[in-house]
Amino acid sequence: MNKILNPARADWPEILKRPTQTVADIEQTVNQIFDEIRIKGNAAVAKYTELFDGTKLEDLKVSQTEVTEAEKQISAELKSAIKLAKANIEKFHAAQKTSKLSVETTNGVSCWQEKKAIQKVGLYIPGGTAPLFSSILMLAIPARLAGCEEIVLCTPPDKQGRINPAILYAAELCGVTQIFKIGGIQAIGAMTFGTEDVPQVYKIFGPGNQFVTVAKQLATKYQVAIDMPAGPSELLVYADDSANAAYVASDLLSQAEHGIDSQVIMVSTSEKLIDAVSDEIENQLQELPRKAIADKAIENSRLILVNSEEEALKLINEYGPEHFIICSENEDYFVQGVINAGSVFIGNYTPESAGDYASGTNHTLPTNGYAKQYSGVNLDSFMKTITFQKISEEGIREIGPAIELLAEAEGLQAHKNAVSLRLNDLR
Amino acid sequence: MNKILNPARADWPEILKRPTQTVADIEQTVNQIFDEIRIKGNAAVAKYTELFDGTKLEDLKVSQTEVTEAEKQISAELKSAIKLAKANIEKFHAAQKTSKLSVETTNGVSCWQEKKAIQKVGLYIPGGTAPLFSSILMLAIPARLAGCEEIVLCTPPDKQGRINPAILYAAELCGVTQIFKIGGIQAIGAMTFGTEDVPQVYKIFGPGNQFVTVAKQLATKYQVAIDMPAGPSELLVYADDSANAAYVASDLLSQAEHGIDSQVIMVSTSEKLIDAVSDEIENQLQELPRKAIADKAIENSRLILVNSEEEALKLINEYGPEHFIICSENEDYFVQGVINAGSVFIGNYTPESAGDYASGTNHTLPTNGYAKQYSGVNLDSFMKTITFQKISEEGIREIGPAIELLAEAEGLQAHKNAVSLRLNDLR
Numbered sequence: 001m002n003k004i005l006n007p008a009r010a011d012w013p014e015i016l017k018r019p020t021q022t023v024a025d026i027e028q029t030v031n032q033i034f035d036e037i038r039i040k041g042n043a044a045v046a047k048y049t050e051l052f053d054g055t056k057l058e059d060l061k062v063s064q065t066e067v068t069e070a071e072k073q074i075s076a077e078l079k080s081a082i083k084l085a086k087a088n089i090e091k092f093h094a095a096q097k098t099s100k101l102s103v104e105t106t107n108g109v110s111c112w113q114e115k116k117a118i119q120k121v122g123l124y125i126p127g128g129t130a131p132l133f134s135s136i137l138m139l140a141i142p143a144r145l146a147g148c149e150e151i152v153l154c155t156p157p158d159k160q161g162r163i164n165p166a167i168l169y170a171a172e173l174c175g176v177t178q179i180f181k182i183g184g185i186q187a188i189g190a191m192t193f194g195t196e197d198v199p200q201v202y203k204i205f206g207p208g209n210q211f212v213t214v215a216k217q218l219a220t221k222y223q224v225a226i227d228m229p230a231g232p233s234e235l236l237v238y239a240d241d242s243a244n245a246a247y248v249a250s251d252l253l254s255q256a257e258h259g260i261d262s263q264v265i266m267v268s269t270s271e272k273l274i275d276a277v278s279d280e281i282e283n284q285l286q287e288l289p290r291k292a293i294a295d296k297a298i299e300n301s302r303l304i305l306v307n308s309e310e311e312a313l314k315l316i317n318e319y320g321p322e323h324f325i326i327c328s329e330n331e332d333y334f335v336q337g338v339i340n341a342g343s344v345f346i347g348n349y350t351p352e353s354a355g356d357y358a359s360g361t362n363h364t365l366p367t368n369g370y371a372k373q374y375s376g377v378n379l380d381s382f383m384k385t386i387t388f389q390k391i392s393e394e395g396i397r398e399i400g401p402a403i404e405l406l407a408e409a410e411g412l413q414a415h416k417n418a419v420s421l422r423l424n425d426l427r
Numbered sequence: 428m429n430k431i432l433n434p435a436r437a438d439w440p441e442i443l444k445r446p447t448q449t450v451a452d453i454e455q456t457v458n459q460i461f462d463e464i465r466i467k468g469n470a471a472v473a474k475y476t477e478l479f480d481g482t483k484l485e486d487l488k489v490s491q492t493e494v495t496e497a498e499k500q501i502s503a504e505l506k507s508a509i510k511l512a513k514a515n516i517e518k519f520h521a522a523q524k525t526s527k528l529s530v531e532t533t534n535g536v537s538c539w540q541e542k543k544a545i546q547k548v549g550l551y552i553p554g555g556t557a558p559l560f561s562s563i564l565m566l567a568i569p570a571r572l573a574g575c576e577e578i579v580l581c582t583p584p585d586k587q588g589r590i591n592p593a594i595l596y597a598a599e600l601c602g603v604t605q606i607f608k609i610g611g612i613q614a615i616g617a618m619t620f621g622t623e624d625v626p627q628v629y630k631i632f633g634p635g636n637q638f639v640t641v642a643k644q645l646a647t648k649y650q651v652a653i654d655m656p657a658g659p660s661e662l663l664v665y666a667d668d669s670a671n672a673a674y675v676a677s678d679l680l681s682q683a684e685h686g687i688d689s690q691v692i693m694v695s696t697s698e699k700l701i702d703a704v705s706d707e708i709e710n711q712l713q714e715l716p717r718k719a720i721a722d723k724a725i726e727n728s729r730l731i732l733v734n735s736e737e738e739a740l741k742l743i744n745e746y747g748p749e750h751f752i753i754c755s756e757n758e759d760y761f762v763q764g765v766i767n768a769g770s771v772f773i774g775n776y777t778p779e780s781a782g783d784y785a786s787g788t789n790h791t792l793p794t795n796g797y798a799k800q801y802s803g804v805n806l807d808s809f810m811k812t813i814t815f816q817k818i819s820e821e822g823i824r825e826i827g828p829a830i831e832l833l834a835e836a837e838g839l840q841a842h843k844n845a846v847s848l849r850l851n852d853l854r
């Protein structure tokens with residue numbers, strides 16, 4: 001793992017650089033598949049499912065029988081674990097509900113704000129090297145709590161045309177309304193344009209590889225919103241001598257096993273700890289089934305020694321990590337000072353995996369520095385705010401003359417007239 | 428104005444169609460200008476300012492002297508009107524502040540959520556046919572309240588290289604930190620990539636023509652967020668016989684004067700009212716200085732007679748209007764039933780211009796049906812949410828075994844290890 005000792009401020013951009021992806025050639029593929037889905041609907045989706053997933057499906061939609069069968073295949077222990085996670089996620093996201101906010105800004109001028117659920121949402125869950133059913137909990141639970149009417153799930157089938165039973169079980173448990181065996185670009189296209197079977201949704205959520213990421217980005221041209229732009233997963237740990245080197249190493253590795261483009265960074269004021277963590281990583285790495293992946297990710301990653309906690313905090317906010325672990329005697333300094341991060345994990349007994357699965361916070365988080373301007377998924381991600389205003393005769397008398405002046409100054413006479421007509425009648 | 432009487436459900440999509448824009452050819456122009464700005468910075472911005480705005484600037488940045496001069500040119504009355512609007516907007520947006528939200532999801536597992544301001548934001552204000560200084564109030568006031576550190580404003584200069592004094596006055600009053608004489612695509616490019624003078628920002632807000640709209644959309648490829656995708660402004664009025672035809676006509680016209688691609692729709696259960704409003708529009712239209720624009724917009728617009736209030740509400744939610752005026756004896760039915768709308772105006776004394784300027788609500792709203800999934804600009808638009816978690820020894824004992832099971836089921840051994848290591852030490 002790369003050790004970087006006391007880097008100069010000017011070198012930060014280079015040190016904090018993320019592994020980059022090229023999207024230009026993917027764009028063309030996405031545009032072509034989107035065009036076909038728009039014209040041919042189901043047939044195009046089935047064609048690309050055969051091409052990319054290697055299976056010819058009679059029915060894109062998962063049947064109730066398949067869901068019932070899946071439930072039988074899940075062990076009682078796993079079901080309990082999923083239910084424990086669900087309970088915590090529900091508790092944290094239900095607490096995010098807000099009530100109507102009402103203000104009388106001027107006598108007779110009432111303004112209020114109410115949140116309404118987005119009626120139709122689409123969730124995407126990748127297949128690939130690991131069946132990420134936990135992402136269903138993270139997306140379907142807040143969608144359900146928000147009150148979304150249609151919660152559509154797309155996930156790729158395996159070569160036998162099946163979906164992992166844990167995915168089906170979690171989807172059923174969390175209130176997904178329809179499940180489709182569709183993956184990748186064709187899934188995003190189907191939910192963006194709608195087909196004979198797949199409903200057109202208003203907003204698409206969920207993780208995915210670079211094909212899915214580019215497809216989601218391009219989908220925003222066609223009246224659909226997305227949760228956030230995505231990049232490879234990442235973790236930054238700040239740790240000092242109060243940290244446990246083995247724990248820190250295990251957290252860095254849990255991030256590294258996600259994918260070869262994952263990035264893990266440790267920042268510390270202690271060179272001793274950096275050395276200890278580096279050794280621990282080497283040891284623990286040998287035991288991992290996903291060693292090959294983690295090994296690659298570790299190549300992109302860094303252990304950075306800094307001169308002070310102040311410098312560490314500046315560097316962390318400059319990077320804006322998706323996941324940020326704080327193991328420091330002086331944890332309050334970092335908790336209060338962090339501005340740019342997706343989710344923060346505090347203390348020796350708060351591994352990132354806790355937030356990935358079961359603490360209750362959401363694991364759909366801004367990567368690639370997007371923590372500077374995006375929130376992770378939360379209850380509000382499934383809602384939108386409408387403002388209301390109701391003005392009485394008294395109210396329009398109070399603010400009407402100002403509106404007339406402002407509209408006139410902007411050269412918008414009809415805006416002024418709308419007020420003048422009313423004020424004249426009230427005279 | 429087009430009258431449509433009792434349309435069939437199947438015809439709604441056609442009737443509710445919005446005027447469309449073609450963006451393909453604009454994309455190429457945007458990409459070229461972006462590329463130049465990335466490489467040549469200020470020089471490229473100045474070149475396009477000369478080309479598009481017809482003025483050669485020595486300095487892109489507005490000086491303090493220019494701001495001070497501008498203040499002298501604004502009448503005392505206009506200043507008071509701007510201050511009245513500011514006070515109401517501040518009151519409504521300050522009320523949107525939320526405090527830290529904290530939940531113990533399981534014994535020993537504390538999760539919380541905090542909002543932090545986006546550090547650097549960019550505001551765009553168009554020049555063109557009307558100096559829309561009111562948009563500065565709508566964007567800079569919540570940016571300031573949120574606590575954004577840098578609030579950068581770009582707005583195009585006139586042929587003499589000057590900015591309208593009302594824009595400069597409003598910007599100074601509302602806490603904009605830097606003002607640049609840059610318009611159109613080059614403004615969005617400058618704030619996206621940064622130049623020698625213009626800071627790179629994390630999120631760009633504000634209205635604009637189709638060039639600005641496409642530039643904002645493409646900017647999202649380069650690590651910048653935008654407030655929302657934009658389209659032409661629009662208004663839908665639901666009115667019954669309790670409404671005043673002259674008021675309704677004046678509201679429809681105030682929307683129509685925005686631009687030739689604005690869309691105004693009236694829905695009613697009363698054919699009598701539809702005829703009266705139609706006549707009023709003809710009359711009032713003659714007096715408008717922006718008659719030519721409003722005339723064109725009215726061509727795209729519709730008066731729709733429906734059979735019932737139920738049908739009206741369904742049609743309105745299907746359309747998802749940016750602005751929605753309710754003038755009905757049965758207003759509660761619509762207030763409670765509206766799901767998709769940007770901002771709602773209730774009753775005979777609540778013209779849309781009130782919300783455009785001074786009621787306190789924001790006028791930066793989702794157009795083009797985006798009310799189905801986007802909120803209008805509000806305080807949260809200038810912030811992002813960070814989640815935190817802190818787990819005690821007791822807490823990890825409680826949820827650790829479930830995390831081990833879940834991680835194992837997803838095939839993520841390193842995620843499991845991070846918990847197992849800790850649980851073993853606690854045994």
